[in-house]
Amino acid sequence: MAEEVVLLDFWASPFGIRVRIALAEKGIKYEYKEEDLRNKSALLLQMNPVHKKIPVLIHNGKPICESNVQVQYIDEVWHDTAPLLPSDPYQKANARFWADFVDKKMYELGSKIWRTKGEEQATAKKGFIESLKLLEGELGDKTYFGGENLGYVDIALVPFYCWFYAYEKCGEFSIEAECPRLMAWVKRCMQKESVANSLPEQEKVYELVLRAKKILGI
Amino acid sequence: MADELVLLDFWHSPFAMRVRIALAEKGIEYESKEEDLSNKSSLLLKMNPVYKQIPVLIHKGRPICESLIIVEYIDEVWPHKSPLRLLPSSPYDKANAMFWADYVDKKIYPSGKLVWGATGEVQEAAKKEMIENLKELEGELGDKPYFGGESFGFTDVALIPFYTWFYALETCGDFSIIDKCPKLVAWTKRCMQRESVSKSLPDQYKVYCFLMELKNKFEAK
Numbered sequence: 169m170a171e172e173v174v175l176l177d178f179w180a181s182p183f184g185i186r187v188r189i190a191l192a193e194k195g196i197k198y199e200y201k202e203e204d205l206r207n208k209s210a211l212l213l214q215m216n217p218v219h220k221k222i223p224v225l226i227h228n229g230k231p232i233c234e235s236n237v238q239v240q241y242i243d244e245v246w247h248d249t250a251p252l253l254p255s256d257p258y259q260k261a262n263a264r265f266w267a268d269f270v271d272k273k274m275y276e277l278g279s280k281i282w283r284t285k286g287e288e289q290a291t292a293k294k295g296f297i298e299s300l301k302l303l304e305g306e307l308g309d310k311t312y313f314g315g316e317n318l319g320y321v322d323i324a325l326v327p328f329y330c331w332f333y334a335y336e337k338c339g340e341f342s343i344e345a346e347c348p349r350l351m352a353w354v355k356r357c358m359q360k361e362s363v364a365n366s367l368p369e370q371e372k373v374y375e376l377v378l379r380a381k382k383i384l385g386i
Numbered sequence: 387m388a389d390e391l392v393l394l395d396f397w398h399s400p401f402a403m404r405v406r407i408a409l410a411e412k413g414i415e416y417e418s419k420e421e422d423l424s425n426k427s428s429l430l431l432k433m434n435p436v437y438k439q440i441p442v443l444i445h446k447g448r449p450i451c452e453s454l455i456i457v458e459y460i461d462e463v464w465p466h467k468s469p470l471r472l473l474p475s476s477p478y479d480k481a482n483a484m485f486w487a488d489y490v491d492k493k494i495y496p497s498g499k500l501v502w503g504a505t506g507e508v509q510e511a512a513k514k515e516m517i518e519n520l521k522e523l524e525g526e527l528g529d530k531p532y533f534g535g536e537s538f539g540f541t542d543v544a545l546i547p548f549y550t551w552f553y554a555l556e557t558c559g560d561f562s563i564i565d566k567c568p569k570l571v572a573w574t575k576r577c578m579q580r581e582s583v584s585k586s587l588p589d590q591y592k593v594y595c596f597l598m599e600l601k602n603k604f605e606a607k
Binding site for chain 2 (some may be wrong): 240257
């Protein structure tokens with residue numbers, strides 16, 4: 169049966185990138201539709217009426233929303249290739265915990281780094297580095313968070329790499345200096361086609377941030 | 387075996403209630419340890435070093451944290467306990483259940499906190515948002531007996547603990563939930579008829595008193 173897969177996305181969204189990586193890991197063909205977030209399409213509003221946000225995965229006409237839910241869905245439907253979540257319930261719960269940690273910390277703290285100044289920015293930077301160090305601890309000596317292969321937590325976190333340059337420039341710090349083991353993990357991930365092809369260039373994301381700062385008057 | 391399963395708990399936490407309900411639905415025995423959140427035990431700090439929060443389920447010495455993750459874990463480890471799985475087996479229905487459980491975390495919890503915890507304009511805005519959120523949930527429930535369909539499921543477990551906030555929300559927010567969302571209130575009554583739920587939830591008035599104490603302490607700072 170021909171599967172119809174559509175992804176409503178925004179090129180710089182770390183959440184959208186997660187889904188792109190998962191689909192690429194599984195070798196799934198899909199139609200990519202870029203959304204203008206200032207002028208959301210009727211399809212987006214119809215498919216995600218609750219949050220009106222990307223990414224939205226549309227599989228055979230039915231929408232699935234929220235990136236971590238989408239990645240888990242992709243893993244379950246296309247379960248014969250490249251498993252992303254462990255099958256052991258405890259390991260799976262651990263993977264879900266750390267992906268949820270990325271959700272709770274990375275986006276908000278990262279946003280504060282480029283949107284704010286002074287004390288608020290300093291606090292955000294500190295929190296961001298602390299979070300990356302906790303993740304480094306979880307990674308340990310493993311090749312990937314998923315062990316020998318790219319897994320759910322790798323997919324949850326690596327998309328934020330394309331925002332690192334913007335965070336570093338705005339926050340005036342070096343993530344490599346603070347978290348070298350994490351950066352080594354990033355480099356390993358970027359050697360994988362599914363990751364390298366799904367992430368936009370850091371410089372382009374930084375240009376987007378500069379444009380946004382201008383519009384917001386920051 | 388009860389000595390294999392420990393729940394670090396706090397009676398008034400809606401998140402901890404989710405775990406109690408899931409364990410009760412499955413008829414699983416466990417040891418409950420009530421935490422004093424102003425003086426957290428070394429066990430809690432050791433088992434949840436990242437967030438230092440309850441609930442934490444400790445199974446054979448290994449911790450599982452975050453309430454929805456814990457409920458999914460319970461459902462997977464004890465799949466054949468009566469009556470049925472909490473999560474649907476179809477990937478699409480499962481994704482939908484997770485979406486709505488996540489909705490409760492993203493919407494009901496934050497706006498609810500402001501309805502009973504804030505005042506003035508902030509409270510008014512939160513009240514408006516809370517009512518919209520409850521109506522949205524009502525829409526998802528539709529004519530089904532439960533969010534899970536014919537059976538009590540994952541989304542029901544995620545949401546029903548917030549029923550304990552209803553008295554506080556109505557009193558502080560000065561509105562009636564049954565007026566705004568009669569179908570949702572009918573659903574709460576259906577859930578409360580389940581022993582797993584009625585035995586896991588504290589009394590609404592007691593929760594109200596507890597939340598008001600919290601509010602006073604916060605305001606005093």
